[in-house]
Amino acid sequence: MDLFMTMCLLPVFYAFFCICRSVLQWRNQGCYMLAYECYKAPEDRKIDTDSSVRIILRNKNLGLEEYRFLFKTIVSSGLGEETYGPRTVIAGREDCSTLADAQLEMNEIIFDTLDKLFARTGVSPSEIDILVVNVSLFSPIPSLTSCIINRYKMREDIKVFNLSGMGCSASLVAVDLVQHLFKTYKESFAIVVSTESMGPHWYKGKEKSMLLSNCLFRAGGCSMLFTNNRALKHRAILSLKCLVRTHFGSSDEAYECCKQIEDERGFLGFRLTKSLTKAAAQAFTANLRMLVPKVLPVRELLRHFIVALQQAKADSLELDAVGSYLDFKAGVDHFCIHPGGRAVIDGVGKGLRLSEYDLEPARMALHRFGNTSAGGLWYVLGYMEAKKRLKKGDRILMISFGAGFKCNNCVWEVLRDLDGGNVWKDCIDSYPPKALVNPFVEKYSWINDEDLSFVRLELDI
Known part of the structure; x- marks a missing residue:
């Protein structure tokens, strides 16, 4: 009889053990965002209507047809007067951007957002267990993750991942990676840095399908801090x-x-x-x-x-x-x-x-x-x-x-x-604006005049 009871209870105990293990695993698989910091460039990096036109007209490979295409694209793009451009492009050096320029562009965005993130959360760089950086178009040696580790003197056992070529959706790829790593590394801190290298990759040709990126892409980025420590859930925002x-x-x-x-x-x-x-x-x-x-x-x-x-x-x-x-x-x-x-x-x-x-x-x-x-x-x-x-x-x-x-x-x-x-604190009261009409419409509508079809523009603005 005792043997029979034991055989009956074993499956019950095993089932109870599996349920407890599943619950404990579930409790340790949370992914909480503690904070995030977006990059806001200095005011001298803004690209308004006139500076945008100056940048376009510097490209001597363009003709009137390309100017008209860019005009229509910019007018309908949805971009306003206060976006930020890469330092090399603002300075007129898009034709001769160097490796040092690319590294400086990344350092400005990454270090600015990380400094603010550490200061805001009180978490020390030495406490970070996982570091993921995603920049699609720039992958130097040493890597950008190594650059961060060197700057903040992070621990030797930190787990680092440098993602490239993943495009605009890379940030959620990095978050997914962190979520999976949290299943293995308990009570950990993880940082994700998402940005893009724009300056060295400014297009200088005249192919319409490639000029689109110059009209839409701007300088920016974000650093985020995550944890799977349930004891810190009360500090998390998401x-x-x-x-x-x-x-x-x-x-x-x-x-x-x-x-x-x-x-x-x-x-x-x-x-x-x-x-x-x-x-x-x-x-x-x-x-x-x-x-x-x-x-x-x-x-x-x-x-x-x-x-x-x-x-x-x-x-x-x-x-x-x-x-x-x-x-x-x-x-x-x-x-x-x-x-x-x-x-x-x-x-x-x-x-x-x-x-x-x-x-x-x-x-x-x-x-x-x-x-x-x-x-x-x-x-x-x-x-x-x-x-x-x-x-x-x-x-x-x-x-x-x-x-x-x-x-x-x-x-x-x-x-x-x-x-x-x-990053919105200085301008949020003015949004949404009453109208999103781009100033290009008023200032440069003459470019669509059919009488100018035979003209090649050589303007200095």
Whole structure:
């Protein structure tokens, strides 16, 4: 009888042991953001309408057709008068940028944000266990992670990762890496630095698909501090709930739509093709297939299922239809969209049926700071915080796209009411502006005059 009881109890004890182990593992797999700091360049680095025109006209490879293309692009870009450019471009040295220039550009952004991050949190550089840096276009030797370790004299056993070539979506790739590392390294601190090297990669040729990057990309970046120590949860501002990564690199069309290449004359630049919109839509749809069940409540999924069945023309539950019927606001309170350009923001807004209120943070981040590549998401988050939109318990959906082609999305939960001014504190009261009309429209509309078709511009402004 005792033997029989023992045999019966063994599975019960084993099941209890497995449950306890799972609970303990779950408790140690949290990923909490303690703070973040975005970079704001000095005032002498601003690119307004006139300085932008001066930069464009310095490129003697351009003709009237290219000037008209740039005019239309800048007018419709969504960028304002106060974005920041690389130091070499502002100084007129985009044709002769050096390795030292590239290193200085990175040092300014990285050290400025890290100094503020350490001062704000009280965490010492010697306490950092994991360091991840993502810069797509600049990978020096020693690496940027080594540069940081040398500057702050970090520990010898720190785990470091230097990510390159990941594009505008690299920041969430770095966060995903940290989340996975936290499963192995308990009660740890991790830092993620997301920025981009713009100065040495300013395009000097005349290919239209490569000139786009000069119109949209601007200087910026962000440093973030994370921990999986539950004892510090009360100090955290955000908790990562889920993160889904989708990669369409197997598609030749998607792979080629965002690519760094040399043009016919050997000028290095970043090519953006017309296939970009299609690739983004496909990657976003595939990502949502995995993300939706993790984000939306069961009642909304059931409601959508019933509505979809009632659609006379709906033959399946493809997510192209899901975007039309699912109410993402049933599981998400705020939408943090990568400010890659007006078309990107409009496309996501249309696909998810978002209001102008939902799109405002991304539009304003693009207007004030431009497309800062991987750092862009955090300027959008900063806008929400500065506007005091983020309340305890709110959920934030972050949406990012990057070369490859990939779409990386995640959901954060706000752990306490946030109202910091951060990088927006000096200008938040003036946002949103009454109008987003670009001054190019008034100052340089003459460039579209057909009577000038035979003219090649040689202007000094």
